[in-house]
Amino acid sequence: MLNLMTSVEAAHSDPAHNDPVQGDLAPTGIVVDHVGRSFGQVHAVRDASFIAQPGTVTGLIGPNGSGKTTLMLMLASLLKPDSGSIRISGCDPVTETAAVRSRLGWMPDVLGSWSSLSVRDTLIYTAQMYAIDKAAAATRAQELITLVDLPELADSPTRVLSRGQKQRLSLARALVHEPDVLLLDEPASGLDPVARASLRNLVRRLASEGKTLLVSSHVLSELDEMADGAVYISQGVTASAEALARSRASARPWRIRSSDVVALRAALVADGIEEAAIATDRTELIVALEGEAAASALLAHLVAAGVAISTFAPAVGDLEHAFIDLSSGETK
């Protein structure tokens, strides 16, 4: 079950613990504390706070232009925050840039590659940029080519790669120095279903190895499958605890399928749901329920009433529900 992380979890109310590096147990993973960044008059990120723990996959979701990429660039040590602090594996990207870069892998949303270099040489050069010697770089390149499944194209120039193949090369490049923290910006876009499945497996495996992963994506159903938690950002602000709590409690559609739709509808009405509030989608009925408890209670009633239920599930994923609910909240 997914849970959305809140800024309360990241905010340090006790000033003595404000600097995570000074603690005895330096926190690893990603710690973002009230980070802001503006470009002239445009406040791309106003106030972002969250924690991503090692061994977990955290989704970063938000509408277009909400500040996801700016936040990613600040985490990737490319952009300086105007305010707040960031810790990657306990190091500050602004003051300890080299330490952060040796622990951080970044897969950008822009697919740039050295067009005349082969896939293998691209990975070897990237490894050398992390001060890995040539022999070790060649070994690592071969491992990664196998890992992202590009063996037939290993010695072709990268300009012949398709979008999905470039995406896999970009992922391999982010992994070249075995980083502890991985930032993946739209990693699944352009991938075919098989590649998506293997990406999902790879992401889960990296998390199980204790790495911290932050994945931004628009494909929420996909994040639902691979992420342990998610950070929601809108208009440069990560969602507050109250907003998330409201979202969890707010009514969301549930999909109920029965071989006997008439009996199901009658049972729903008998349970106190208004006839007009029941939507029909082919052979399924959709009703709005407030929270998990209400859903459990309704299911128990339906089963007790002897209705044959074959499907009883949320009509939209957890992330999608939060996304839509919070987005509509912002526009009000």
Place this chain on the structure above:
Amino acid sequence: MSAFFSGVGVIFSLELRQRVRSLSWYILLAVFVGLILMVTVLLSIAFLGFGEDGGGGIYSTIIYFVLLLGTLVAPALSGNAINGDRDAGTLAATQVTLITTWQLILGKFLAAWVTALAFLAAAVPFLIYATIVGSLGFGTILVSILVLAGELGIVAAVGVGLSGLMSRPLFSIVASYLIVAGLSVGTLIAFGLGGLAVQTTVTSTSSYGQEYNSNGVATSCTSSTTNEYPVPRFDLFWGALVANPYVILADAVPTTYDQYDQPTDLFGFIKLSVRSAQQAPETVTVYDECAPGSGLYEDRPTARETIESTTPGWAVGLVIQLVLAGGLLIGAHARTTTPAAKLSRGSRIA
């Protein structure tokens, strides 16, 4: 320190692999060699009639032609080094690694320089041919090649610097060409106009002989007349002149003199006029034929004495160019360094 240079080496090697693998680079090199071949052949035919004295002329002209083509090619090789990578989306991928901004800039600068040096290397056979035909010294060709290599380095640094300072490759390449034009032509204009704009009045007093004795010495003279006329002050602007790559080349090459201490080749004459420009005009001149000792030729300095007594202009010019190129590279570093505090308008960091 060795870690720093191995990082520079990675960028250098990456840049070279990308450039040298492109077909257009080889085509450019072939066109370059073809042009020099044409010029050499035509000049050899043209100077054939001048007999032995033609060699210096041929040599100087060919090496100037190599400098011209080299400074025309180098901006194209370096002017999009950094912003071109940004456009291709590979700059940020390099910047998130342990490569520092200085390693990136120096690696790209060295690669652009070495790429331009390949053009010089292709021109070396023609330079050797001209030297043999012109029977010039080993020192002359060595210094010429060194200065050519240095000038290509300056242009490469200007190109890389501007490509870091400006966000659009087209603008930075054009700006590199403008700087090359400024150094090659603009310095001459600045020198000429500057010298003419600032003028000093010279007071000249002269009295001429009316009667002469048998030895040809004046015994009575006219009353002295005083003239005032303005002269341009080129000596205040010779710094602009020596920043010119063609002047640096001519000034740096060791001069050979004939029996009258006059230079023997084109470079020598350019050097003489550049060095003479350093000397301030005398603001008061007196000419009196009846004064004792007059009538004998005044002991004017020879070309050799003028050249040997003045500041080596090539060194001053090279310092000016190095400051310009270094300043642009430092500017590029400030603009490209990450984590970035400021972004130029409309530029995307990735």
